[in-house]
Amino acid sequence: MKKLLIVSKINDLSLPFFLFQSVQEKIEVDILMIEESEETIKDHLKDKDYEYFYVREVLTSALSFEEVEKRMTLILNVLDGKPYSVDNIRTFQDMLFEDKWIQYKKLKEFMPKTYLLSDYSKDLLSNIIIKKRISSRARNIFFNLEEFPKIAKRENYIAQEMLNVEKEFRVYSVFDKVIDTVAVKSPKTIEEKVKVMGTQKIGPELKEFVQNIQKKLQLDFAGYDIALLESGHYILIEANRGCFWNSFYADSSINLADNFVRQLLKRNEESDGKNS
Secondary structure, three states, X not given: OOEEEEXXXXXXXXXXXXXXXXXXXXXXXXXXXXXXXXXXXXXXXXXXXXXXXXXXXXXXXXXXXXXXXHHHHHHHHHHOOOOEEHHXXXXXXXXXXXXXXXXHHHHOOOOOOEEEHHHOOOOOOOOEEEEEOOOOOOOOOEOOHXXXXXXXXXXXXXXXXXXXXXXXXXXXXXXXXEOXXXXXXXXXXXXOOOOEEEEEEOOHHHXXXXXXXXXXXXXXXXXXXXXXXXXXXXXXXXXXXXXXXXXXXXXXXXXXXXXXXXXXXXXHHHHHHHHO
């Protein structure tokens, strides 16, 4: 049986879905936590071979950015590019797509107007939402400069145009396939947090919008946060490589880990067939 190495973090709520029997019957899953010491990581990987490698959203672990970089560089050096790497993660720099400023520079045609907070002035945008460049799970969000902490570094945040949002969707894609069921969420406002409202079938316009984003990114596995504006247009809020889907499973009974592993094996079996 082929083996998949997953590098994740301790509070990854979607990690247990890779331990479902339906997944275990297809592939052997080996899990490594980024919070482990460098010595433990070396011991964990010693004399092991993997066909596949998947690093999830480790940048939001409790470790400092520098500690995550050290551990991920160690892991990548040990693997030496041998396993198939989900999303083609070969260096630590490849993981920095989670940075919202880097996303915007690549996907600005799909996203609200965005500026580094260190470059922002009220002449650029009047209504803004301030977010940390590296996701902090809906924390560290501000709606004006007056409430922004004086001790925080502005270069670590973005100022994004605040739009009139009717509702939000989380749309998942597995390789080049958009999952037909999407999560529906209420928009975040000054008064209200985002709330998951259930699931529904994806509409053709939303599906086409996500497919156009996919063509730009070509990620193997992603969750896209999409807003439907009151004007009727769709806009990308952000793309997530290591997204959570525990609430999506509760509402839909769809285990995305099972879907992902099935497509991963199929994709690489087809690739092996072409090369034989």
